[in-house]
Amino acid sequence: QNSQKRPNSTPETPRPKRSLSSRSPYALFSPNSFSPSVTPSQKYSARSSRGEVVASFGSIQGPSWSGHGGRGCTLGLFDSSPENNLTKAYKFMFQKALDVREAFLWRIEELGDALKSHHHLEDFTSVSLPAQEPVTVLGQIGCDANGKLNAKSVVLEGDREHSSGGQIPLDLSELREYSLFPGQVVALEGTNSSGRRMVVSKLYEV
Numbered sequence: 144q145n146s147q148k149r150p151n152s153t154p155e156t157p158r159p160k161r162s163l164s165s166r167s168p169y170a171l172f173s174p175n176s177f178s179p180s181v182t183p184s185q186k187y188s189a190r191s192s193r194g195e196v197v198a199s200f201g202s203i204q205g206p207s208w209s210g211h212g213g214r215g216c217t218l219g220l221f222d223s224s225p226e227n228n229l230t231k232a233y234k235f236m237f238q239k240a241l242d243v244r245e246a247f248l249w250r251i252e253e254l255g256d257a258l259k260s261h262h263h264l265e266d267f268t269s270v271s272l273p274a275q276e277p278v279t280v281l282g283q284i285g286c287d288a289n290g291k292l293n294a295k296s297v298v299l300e301g302d303r304e305h306s307s308g309g310q311i312p313l314d315l316s317e318l319r320e321y322s323l324f325p326g327q328v329v330a331l332e333g334t335n336s337s338g339r340r341m342v343v344s345k346l347y348e349v
Contacts, residue, residue: 274336280330281306282301312339
């Protein structure tokens, strides 16, 4: 009994593609079959109904706006210091990694000062320094995984002045309630007996 061999399909001898028949599901559910009588839309620049109101909801009760005239408007730089002005072509979102890191660290320091004055905190401690007694540290919330932030993946990325940018995992089991998100700048009070994990007892938010 001769068995019919299936034709080989290789990059050198590809199988011939079957043409789509009228019974093919691709033909049945194509844009052509659903909207056979659609006329091509006009170009956006050639539209004739510019400014026309096509739908409204409720009655318009706003005041009418009109200019008084007679008074001109002059423009000025928001920050006139020359070191903060652009002097050459600048591409948005093409910042250097060091510049982005500097902005993040400056933000942590600025919000850290606000936290210290608002909650009357003592000086901050390094996140990597082992401590048997409760200490207060400053940093921003991060995630040690690529997934969503959860109670087991929370880390604290310390500030530059006290922690040199180091990070430490957080144990949040002693907190009654908390709400955190990646990038959030917080001050924490807790114990770090081993220097490898901080057990948080208090959370100070901005």
